[in-house]
Amino acid sequence: MYKVFFSFTLVLFSFVFASAKSAGFKIRAFYIDCRVQVMTVSAIKEFALDLSKKGINALLIEYEATFPFEKHSTLTNSLAYSRSDIKEIVKYCASLGMDVIPLQNCFGHCEYILRHDRYASLREDSKEVSQVCPLKIDEAKKIFREIFEDVASLHPSKYFHIGADETYLLGNCKNCSKKDKSRLFVDYVKAMCQILEDMGKTPIIWADIILKYNGAAGELPKNLVFVDWNYGWSPDKFGNLEHLFKLDNKIWGASALRSSPDNICITDWMKHFENISVFLPFARAHGYEGIIDTSWSTSGIYGFHYDAGYEILEMYPIRQVYPMSGFQILIDAFCKAVSEKKALDPQEFILSYAGERYGLSPDESRIFLEYFRMPQPRLHRGKSVDGTSIDKLISDALMVKKDLDAISAKKHAKEFEHYRLMLDLRINYLEFKSVEAAYNSEGYEMSKAAKLNGRLRGIIERSNELGARFIEINKAYLKPGQLEKINSYRTKKMESLHADLLRQENIN
Numbered sequence: 001m002y003k004v005f006f007s008f009t010l011v012l013f014s015f016v017f018a019s020a021k022s023a024g025f026k027i028r029a030f031y032i033d034c035r036v037q038v039m040t041v042s043a044i045k046e047f048a049l050d051l052s053k054k055g056i057n058a059l060l061i062e063y064e065a066t067f068p069f070e071k072h073s074t075l076t077n078s079l080a081y082s083r084s085d086i087k088e089i090v091k092y093c094a095s096l097g098m099d100v101i102p103l104q105n106c107f108g109h110c111e112y113i114l115r116h117d118r119y120a121s122l123r124e125d126s127k128e129v130s131q132v133c134p135l136k137i138d139e140a141k142k143i144f145r146e147i148f149e150d151v152a153s154l155h156p157s158k159y160f161h162i163g164a165d166e167t168y169l170l171g172n173c174k175n176c177s178k179k180d181k182s183r184l185f186v187d188y189v190k191a192m193c194q195i196l197e198d199m200g201k202t203p204i205i206w207a208d209i210i211l212k213y214n215g216a217a218g219e220l221p222k223n224l225v226f227v228d229w230n231y232g233w234s235p236d237k238f239g240n241l242e243h244l245f246k247l248d249n250k251i252w253g254a255s256a257l258r259s260s261p262d263n264i265c266i267t268d269w270m271k272h273f274e275n276i277s278v279f280l281p282f283a284r285a286h287g288y289e290g291i292i293d294t295s296w297s298t299s300g301i302y303g304f305h306y307d308a309g310y311e312i313l314e315m316y317p318i319r320q321v322y323p324m325s326g327f328q329i330l331i332d333a334f335c336k337a338v339s340e341k342k343a344l345d346p347q348e349f350i351l352s353y354a355g356e357r358y359g360l361s362p363d364e365s366r367i368f369l370e371y372f373r374m375p376q377p378r379l380h381r382g383k384s385v386d387g388t389s390i391d392k393l394i395s396d397a398l399m400v401k402k403d404l405d406a407i408s409a410k411k412h413a414k415e416f417e418h419y420r421l422m423l424d425l426r427i428n429y430l431e432f433k434s435v436e437a438a439y440n441s442e443g444y445e446m447s448k449a450a451k452l453n454g455r456l457r458g459i460i461e462r463s464n465e466l467g468a469r470f471i472e473i474n475k476a477y478l479k480p481g482q483l484e485k486i487n488s489y490r491t492k493k494m495e496s497l498h499a500d501l502l503r504q505e506n507i508n
Contacts, residue, residue, distance in 0.1 A: 027290025211239030359410025382437030
């Protein structure tokens with residue numbers, strides 16, 4: 001479905017830049033998300049070494065509160081790297097011929113900054129603290145100049161990414177509501193770019209907002225790099241790309257190996273394979289100078305625990321996904337697609353990869369392919385959005401599990417165990433959703449609590465076993481304490497429902 005649709009859009013847009021076709025991308029980057037899942041230094045170095053051997057020449061790292069800020073140490077959290085850690089990462093990557101580009105948000109996605117009283121005056125909204133008010137330019141310039149200089153002091157790269165995506169609150173406050181949204185966006189981004197230009201840096205931003213509000217786009221600096229991020233949709237999702245092409249700025253593209261609606265238990269594998277298969281040829285055909293494979297550990301949206309007066313007591317990420325340790329096949333698919341002019345054929349790639357990477361036989365390789373072709377269930381009120389019952393989804397997953405469990409990887413066996421674990425997590429999740437659906441059905445009554453809780457106890461027991469496997473297989477990948485927290489998010493609703501049913505058992 002994805003491939004047919006995007007092949008059409010590829011043809012539709014191919015005339016625009018037919019003369020600008022490029023044999024390859026000058027910048028071949030991979031994004032590391034440190035906002036919620038923070039890799040160990042050794043894991044990043046091992047990851048960089050592997051990528052460098054496969055043609056990747058840059059890392060884009062979004063630190064958020066894991067950066068060891070000096071003047072603005074209010075922002076730094078308990079998982080932060082030390083300054084020596086970052087120097088070690090940057091130096092090691094340089095020895096591999098890899099540039100490390102920092103991503104420091106300064107407009108949208110600034111929750112981790114604006115949650116603090118020290119920066120509250122910058123907020124566009126008193127309660128929804130994701131965005132800086134674009135009319136607070138003078139105040140923002142002082143703060144972000146210091147932040148940019150601090151981050152840049154550990155990153156010699158000529159490039160500096162300032163985010164500027166998903167500024168959903170643009171024009172929200174009383175004063176901003178009187179202004180043109182394109183003008184608000186452009187004036188603020190120009191001010192941030194000027195700080196970087198004074199530092200000798202080349203600024204980068206995501207392109208979604210300027211595509212949507214392009215009226216004043218021509219006033220943006222000509223050295224500003226736009227990143228057209230496309231995770232599996234029509235090229236004109238955010239706006240007509242011709243507006244971007246006419247600006248004559250350099251353009252990079254960005255695909256994704258983890259993105260919405262993935263969560264810790266479910267991954268839409270084929271969506272990401274098709275994204276690589278279709279978008280990279282599109283970006284190459286349109287003369288994009290660079291390409292980034294993003295990998296989002298969360299949605300970038302947070303929930304908050306407020307006290308009186310909207311004082312923020314705690315901030316929680318909305319949605320987590322399985323750590324990047326389980327996505328080697330998609331990482332390698334991106335690397336292959338970057339290095340070849342020919343579009344990646346997902347099915348052909350998976351079958352070949354099964355044999356080359358894991359030593360699987362042709363029959364085992366076909367089973368491996370079916371694992372990825374399993375449709376991702378999107379659940380709503382106890383059933384899949386396409387009407388499939390949860391019991392049917394469980395049955396289908398168990399059939400795949402039976403075949404997958406019979407496979408023995410001859411090479412990279414530990415890595416292969418991520419696939420088994422991810423499938424087991426999916427089944428456990430669906431089993432819980434089946435119980436939850438029964439609890440929320442019209443036919444549920446308190447007399448059924450004991451029987452339903454009996455089912456749930458077995459699910460929780462299996463969930464705890466999976467949690468132990470999850471920690472064991474990932475213990476060297478993420479910093480201490482994170483795996484336990486991910487498990488707690490995953491099981492929170494299970495434990496809550498178990499407590500409710502137990503109370504009802506006792507009442508009954």
